[in-house]
Amino acid sequence: MNFDTFVLAAATASLDDEPAAREHADAIEFRMDLAADPLPQLHEYDGELPVIATNRAEWEGGEASEAGRLDALAEAAQLSSVEAIDVELQTLETPEGVALAENARAADVSIIASVHDFDRTPSSADLRKLLRRATDHGDIGKLAVTAQKPRDVLDLLGATQTLSATGSTVATMAMGEAGRHSRAVAPLYGSRIGYAPVDPADATAPGQYDLATLRRLVGELGSDARSTV
Numbered sequence: 519m520n521f522d523t524f525v526l527a528a529a530t531a532s533l534d535d536e537p538a539a540r541e542h543a544d545a546i547e548f549r550m551d552l553a554a555d556p557l558p559q560l561h562e563y564d565g566e567l568p569v570i571a572t573n574r575a576e577w578e579g580g581e582a583s584e585a586g587r588l589d590a591l592a593e594a595a596q597l598s599s600v601e602a603i604d605v606e607l608q609t610l611e612t613p614e615g616v617a618l619a620e621n622a623r624a625a626d627v628s629i630i631a632s633v634h635d636f637d638r639t640p641s642s643a644d645l646r647k648l649l650r651r652a653t654d655h656g657d658i659g660k661l662a663v664t665a666q667k668p669r670d671v672l673d674l675l676g677a678t679q680t681l682s683a684t685g686s687t688v689a690t691m692a693m694g695e696a697g698r699h700s701r702a703v704a705p706l707y708g709s710r711i712g713y714a715p716v717d718p719a720d721a722t723a724p725g726q727y728d729l730a731t732l733r734r735l736v737g738e739l740g741s742d743a744r745s746t747v
């Protein structure tokens with residue numbers, strides 16, 4: 519998967535959502551850690567949208583325990599429908615994470631190196647450092663933080679703009695109510711992935727818009743490749 523232009527991912531625990539996501543999404547983010555029978559679902563998948571496979575660790579806000587977590591992601595990366603895998607930066611800084619990324623890349627699968635902070639927004643300097651570390655390990659570096667106040671969103675957008683202006687490929691979003699609007703505007707500052715559930719009841723993070731709404735907002739603001747075609 520290439521992140522030269524903005525990718526809107528429909529985040530879901532069920533690949534049965536794919537037909538409903540097709541109209542608005544560019545990809546499906548399959549949250550293996552939230553899914554029942556994730557590998558059988560992936561093997562049976564015959565949808566049109568490419569899949570980003572995520573198997574989020576418990577220690578990074580997901581539900582996957584460590585046993586078999588990376589093996590499942592490695593198996594997912596061998597499937598032709600899977601075009602990217604999402605791996606926590608902390609994992610990518612271990613030998614197991616390095617091996618997983620190497621094998622995935624050999625199968626032409628992109629690496630999203632991700633960092634989450636479910637409590638707060640780090641300082642501007644730390645946001646930039648985290649994004650740089652993530653882009654060192656991934657084809658795209660992703661940073662999802664929690665905004666408690668408007669200033670937090672400005673800091674995140676500033677880091678996004680700084681990194682993307684120097685040629686780094688990044689994706690950023692501020693979680694929580696105060697950060698919600700960041701999901702619509704971050705693409706204007708260079709963020710290349712947005713996440714949204716098909717149905718708002720199935721949100722995979724605090725403050726997400728539903729898919730149709732995020733597609734419309736990003737399109738209306740003009741940072742969406744789809745709005746120019």
Ligand SMILES: O=C1C[C@@](O)(C(=O)O)C[C@@H](O)[C@@H]1O
Binds near residue numbers: 529632691693714
């Ligand atoms: O890392 C992310 C970003 C996210 O947490 C969000 O805030 O939209 C949603 C997750 O499903 C995805 O893996």
